[in-house]
Amino acid sequence: xxxxxxxxxxxxKTPRTARGRKTLRKLLDAAAVEFxxxxxxxxxxxxxxxxxxxxxxxxxxxxxxxxxxxxxLVQDMSSQVKSHAxxxxxxxxxxxxxxxxxxxxxxxxxxxxxxxxxxxxxxxIDESEFVDPVAYRAHYEGTAARILERLQAGAQAGELSPDxxxxxxxxVMGMNVFLGLRYAVWSxxxxxxxxxxxxxxxxxxxxxxxxxxxx
Amino acid sequence: xxxxxxxxxxxxKTPRTARGRKTLRKLLDAAAVEFxxxxxxxxxxxxxxxxxxxxxxxxxxxxxxxxxxxxxLVQDMSSQVKSHAxxxxxxxxxxxxxxxxxxxxxxxxxxxxxxxxxxxxxxxIDESEFVDPVAYRAHYEGTAARILERLQAGAQAGELSPDxxxxxxxxVMGMNVFLGLRYAVWSxxxxxxxxxxxxxxxxxxxxxxxxxxxx
DNA sequence: TTGAAAGTTGAACCACCATTCAAGTTTATT
DNA sequence: AATAAACTTGAATGGTGGTTCAACTTTCAA
Numbered sequence: 001x002x003x004x005x006x007x008x009x010x011x012x013k014t015p016r017t018a019r020g021r022k023t024l025r026k027l028l029d030a031a032a033v034e035f036x037x038x039x040x041x042x043x044x045x046x047x048x049x050x051x052x053x054x055x056x057x058x059x060x061x062x063x064x065x066x067x068x069x070x071x072x073l074v075q076d077m078s079s080q081v082k083s084h085a086x087x088x089x090x091x092x093x094x095x096x097x098x099x100x101x102x103x104x105x106x107x108x109x110x111x112x113x114x115x116x117x118x119x120x121x122x123x124x125i126d127e128s129e130f131v132d133p134v135a136y137r138a139h140y141e142g143t144a145a146r147i148l149e150r151l152q153a154g155a156q157a158g159e160l161s162p163d164x165x166x167x168x169x170x171x172v173m174g175m176n177v178f179l180g181l182r183y184a185v186w187s188x189x190x191x192x193x194x195x196x197x198x199x200x201x202x203x204x205x206x207x208x209x210x211x212x213x214x215x
Numbered sequence: 216x217x218x219x220x221x222x223x224x225x226x227x228k229t230p231r232t233a234r235g236r237k238t239l240r241k242l243l244d245a246a247a248v249e250f251x252x253x254x255x256x257x258x259x260x261x262x263x264x265x266x267x268x269x270x271x272x273x274x275x276x277x278x279x280x281x282x283x284x285x286x287x288l289v290q291d292m293s294s295q296v297k298s299h300a301x302x303x304x305x306x307x308x309x310x311x312x313x314x315x316x317x318x319x320x321x322x323x324x325x326x327x328x329x330x331x332x333x334x335x336x337x338x339x340i341d342e343s344e345f346v347d348p349v350a351y352r353a354h355y356e357g358t359a360a361r362i363l364e365r366l367q368a369g370a371q372a373g374e375l376s377p378d379x380x381x382x383x384x385x386x387v388m389g390m391n392v393f394l395g396l397r398y399a400v401w402s403x404x405x406x407x408x409x410x411x412x413x414x415x416x417x418x419x420x421x422x423x424x425x426x427x428x429x430x
Numbered sequence: 431t432t433g434a435a436a437g438t439t440g441a442a443c444c445a446c447c448a449t450t451c452a453a454g455t456t457t458a459t460t
Numbered sequence: 461a462a463t464a465a466a467c468t469t470g471a472a473t474g475g476t477g478g479t480t481c482a483a484c485t486t487t488c489a490a
Binding site: 230238272273 | 469
């Protein structure tokens with residue numbers, strides 16, 4: 001779960017021994033589960049430490065406060081979403097020059113897969129609106145900016161309408177987020193790929209130049 | 216603010232005198248502001264009563280608990296969003312037989328107007344995910360169901376693709392919600408009508424039958 | 431091996447509310 | 461005017477849960 005192995009976690013005090021690193025990881029994992037299940041306020045520090053099988057006091061060896069832990073988790077989740085999509089898109093570009101729509105479809109499909117494996121992200125990102133508003137805005141503004149870049153690249157290439165602007169990115173993001181909530185988090189029975197291809201079709205004749213859309 | 220004048224509020228004890236009705240209204244309005252500004256947990260009962268200029272104890276004359284008040288507010292907000300959009304769409308149908316896209320555009324425009332006048336809705340609905348999960352699901356499932364009905368009516372009329380299904384409704388809802396967050400709640404400088412027409416164009420060639428989209 | 435640094439432990443502290451309640455005031459009714 | 465019902469008031473209660481801390485154990489380095 002959570003990020004890689006060795007880089008230091010924002011907001012957490014960096015452990016100096018192997019034992020410390022193990023404890024920190026246990027705390028982060030337990031916290032992700034607790035916050036995902038109960039939300040920030042209902043999850044107590046003691047519920048987190050006992051899930052992690054660590055003493056209450058140890059918590060404060062690694063975090064200044066319950067808030068600091070939550071903020072660390074938001075950052076971690078946010079950057080995981082980002083890098084997950086980025087690597088899926090990157091992989092796609094390895095082989096051929098994909099169309100802008102291929103890119104969006106793959107980005108959504110990878111997001112859906114990620115969300116169904118980490119259903120906590122929704123609750124954690126959502127609750128950051130109240131616990132860490134700056135991180136909340138940063139998450140969505142950053143995501144929208146990345147989408148907009150892709151769309152503008154598509155416009156540049158002549159595949160998408162030259163009028164694409166910020167609002168289009170927010171519309172795409174909204175679609176993706178809600179499809180994820182409904183079909184990755186709330187239920188699993190639908191195939192992610194089907195959902196992604198529905199979204200693709202919506203975009204296909206929506207932001208493609210109409211002269212090409214008619215084909 | 217909040218609902219009309221005389222109907223009883225779900226979850227609140229109905230006052231029997233004019234003085235009581237006035238106090239209840241003050242509490243509901245103060246609560247909407249407090250919850251909107253601080254969120255459910257950071258807003259204390261005493262902060263609500265003192266904003267309403269009412270004694271702490273009076274709160275419990277009208278509500279069984281802080282939770283009950285919040286639930287009343289969620290229901291109120293949810294049904295206000297619903298009826299606001301419904302009446303805008305209803306008004307549109309008075310004059311002529313509008314196209315399915317006209318209907319969606321008007322529904323979004325009215326939602327954006329409503330959201331910019333009631334920026335609290337976002338935080339209240341969002342936080343209901345943690346405070347009253349049943350209401351949270353009900354809100355989004357209900358909204359999606361209403362959108363789907365409209366889309367299916369459009370399909371019936373031959374204007375929209377016959378394949379429209381639940382996922383399309385969720386995609387539209389996601390678009391609308393995020394456009395509202397960005398352009399009605401977070402900033403105001405853009406014209407709601409411009410945003411609604413951008414969304415309309417996205418849908419226009421996305422869910423319109425391609426034979427017609429080519430025109 | 432040994433001392434210092436790192437990490438662990440859980441009881442105790444404390445601040446913060448949600449909620450209760452008994453005593454008071456206002457309003458409606460006859 | 462008189463009485464009951466409705467409503468108001470804010471101090472007191474009780475529980476929760478974040479945070480601190482001093483004693484203890486483990487790990488690391490020389």
